[in-house]
Amino acid sequence: MPAPTRLRADACPGVVATHDAADGALARVRLPGGALTGAQAGVVAGCAAELGDGAIHLTSRANLQLRAVRDTGELVARLSGAGLLPAPGHERVRNILGSPASGLSGGLTDIRPLVRGLDRALCARPELAALPGRFLFALDDGRGDVAGEGADVCWQAVDGDEGALLLDGSDTGLRVPARHAVAALLEAAAAFGRTRGSAWRVREAYPAPLVAAARRFARETHPVALPLSGPLPVGPLRGGAVVAAPVLGHVPAAVLARLARCGELIVTPWRTLVLPDGGAAEGTGLVTDRDAPSLGVSACIGRPGCAKARADVRADALAAMAPDVRAHFSGCERRCGRPRGPHHDVVAADDGYRVDGLLVSPSELASALRGRPAKGQQ
Template sequence: MPLPVRTRADACPGVLAPHDAADGALARVRLPGGLVTAAQLRVLASCAEDLGDGAAHLTSRGNLQLRGLDRDDPRLVSRLVDAGLVPAPSHERVRNVLASPLSGLHGGLADVRGLASAFDEGLCARPGLASLPGRILFALDDGRGDVAAEEPDLCWVATGPSEGFLQVAGVATDVSASRQDAPELLLTAAEVFLTLRAADEVQAWRVRELADAPGRIAAALDEDHDLGGGSDVPGRAGSPDRDHAAPAGPIGERALGVAPVLGELSAGQLRALADTGDPAIVTPWRTIVLPSPAPGARDALRARGLVVDPDHPALGVSACAGRPGCAKAHADVRADARALIELGVTTTAHVVGCERRCGAPHGPHTDVVARPDGRYAIDGTPVPDLFTALARTQP
């Protein structure tokens, strides 16, 4: 496959550089490792309520978005900076780092808790890394292969409690580092990426857009390199299973998995999460993990309309913004997706308003795309009625 030719810098939105959507400005709030405190959840709730559309929206990179904003209103930036959610304005858009959300709680080979924060501090302390593209994605995988499956550009994958290797654009290298040195390895690899990008004189938005990126980055880090790239690399098989994806309901001995319907959290639900667990971990699968939920948290969150049961039909359905939030959408896909949930459809489906397929999960799923005539195509085949067609797929 030919490498894409970029003619401009990427324009991923942030807090300081929001995106103008059909329903107002959209601001993306980065949460390295998905970690967010109860105090920060309450600030986000007030921002959504006072300044936006009343909700926060989870993203496929473990971040949050606020929609329906006035880009000229200075209160959003002020509140988020005060809450510690924008610690380095110059690096705001490049703070994209995943960490296995169940690490130290249930499963995995190594405990990667704290590594995302250490990486973020190191990232923000290096002025040169502010020039990274906003699309770049880092990950710290505890060996279970969950975040390695999310197509990160640069990923440290544990092979035991205290050791691991570098994965570049999905390819394993023999460049290794200890658990405590993993953040430094990723930061150095990011600097190598920028050096190679400049040498190639290209505007690559992702590491894989550089020619032979795994080999060249590995060579720069370790002259005696030998690419692995075999099928046994964690995460290369594709979709993480339900244990990896932090399912709804009890997890391990104490943690609780919570899923907002279609990844949307009302201001009231944000406050309910703040009241029942501190901190919370936002996952790349639009779920939330409460490592230490308060007594009665599951019932309290269920009463707030959040999914806390592993067999709920909402867990299999996701959607893009659709109308009226996106001018390119051909349908109100979120309303249709909610109708599918009410119908009890158990097929894993992603419903989108156009061929761009924004927010699509990386794993296997039914592809539901709105057409210009307002009808849908399922896995490329136009259907006269979405609900009837998907109902027929039920086991």
Template sequence: MTGSSPRHHADRCPGVLRPWIADDGALVRLRLIGGALSAQALADLALIAGDHADGHLYLTKRANVQLRGIKHVDGNVPDDFVDAIKATGLLPSPSHELVRNIMVSPLSGRIGGQADLRPVGQRLDELLCDDPVFADLAGRFLFVLDDGRGDLVDRGLDLGVMAVDAGGAQIRVGAQHWGEVVELDAVPEVLLDLARRFIEVRGHGDDALWHIDELPDGGADLLGLNHARDLRTQVASLPAPYGLIAQEDGRSVEHVDVPDGDLTHDLATQVLARAGRDVIVTPWRSLLLPDLEHADG
């Protein structure tokens, strides 16, 4: 809702250190940059879910993973659960865990798209976590990096880019505004400069705004100068079909259906038996198994 904020409470988006207490126990969310995690980390999470939660991993529309049904005392999950999560490497910055919301086109750098935005997403995360000021962003504040194929162009976002060629991307601010085309190497700094400006004007306390669209101008003043939307961003694409797909490097990626985003222990075991080194959670609550050395299954 542009230009207003009806809320009078702080953001309560869950994390490992700030769980949501539901009827079946505590719920925690792990932020994955571009949905990426190692197969080993996924295996570790499956074990953690069995030992501490309800045995399932739940995939979200922001390409993250949730665990639920966790025992808690006074709203706090057990220390051994937190230690187990930290050991996976998926909680690199406890102070910034809630704001590491960075979506990247899932197939970026492997099939299609104008540019590989995986390094951009990783650098954005590093700089985000390095600056204490960004820990004040709401847990729902979202960066979206579309690699030019248009698979994320319709996603709601606060800040983001859409690649226009192999070396550049157009800045996006909120749902309405487009900025300049910048070199890919400059994208993280440009986006975080805009995020810093938002923090300066969002207000304080429980009345602070969560999203750029809630600013009176929908974020136009953050840009300083609006630009026309580049014609090269006028594209859209559907999710990849399920099954094996040839990558541009001669290897393959398998797109695995996860019904209702519920990754059961049995399905996780099957996935891990086929996975290579990496796994990608998609915004469609499915999994990609990239860089497989076989293309015939």
């Protein structure tokens, strides 16, 4: 398919090049595989408290955002010292999802070494720094969690030694040994870089060059529908770890500092945290009850953080949440941060909200959400 005509440049923020938001500089910290050591978590918590708005905001790509940053030079220095900016020229393209519970609970293989290897190899290839900031890699340990997140290139384990190569979530029929997974993903990404034109994502480009580039690492079979498990559920995992959810993906700096003392943690693309120490969430305000109403609600930053937002959508989202309701609140039609699964589409308007296209007043939000099936379930 022809690539769309772009009216603006790709401007995904990073740490070296931040985004100028209404509340100040916004910095996005890439975490390949979502992994954050205890020491790194402590540094990020300190940056949020001393340089930003006092909180860490989780993203749908298992990254972190710091808002209202007052000294970007100091932020770069601190995060570099913590090992979170190993290749500044590649920082915007280190978008790598990995199955968050891999090596802790379940899965066909431990993809954590592959995530680290992919990150190192990606940063070692200068030409790949030119990939769009929206380009997404994924390594799925076979359970089918991150394979459903729309990655541009993904390796999904089909047994302990081999995986399927997916492009934009679809099986190509190529089966790649684990030892060649990193090379196959990078060659496919390089082919996209050479042939993409103005495309930002694989879905906007022709897949044939990408398949051809990875074929030498693979055997071929017929594409199939691979298993997808969806997001990792909140609550305890076998093995002692726990999945905990900050309300609206918002982690106060003091909470992250406390978690940092318990060791490594993993950020997921569903705005949750995997804590290998199952007791670490106690007393933090993080949600571990999978029936909690807040788990179904997400929101963009809204007012006052975004100049385009028409409302304080986070406050309205908290007021309207209810059991079994899945909804994403957006301050404008850009719908930043919306989840991939079925949900109510709640967009702020000048005179209220549009819930799946129907205009309602803020006072009617809760009843409107409870009385309608979520988008994708009609």
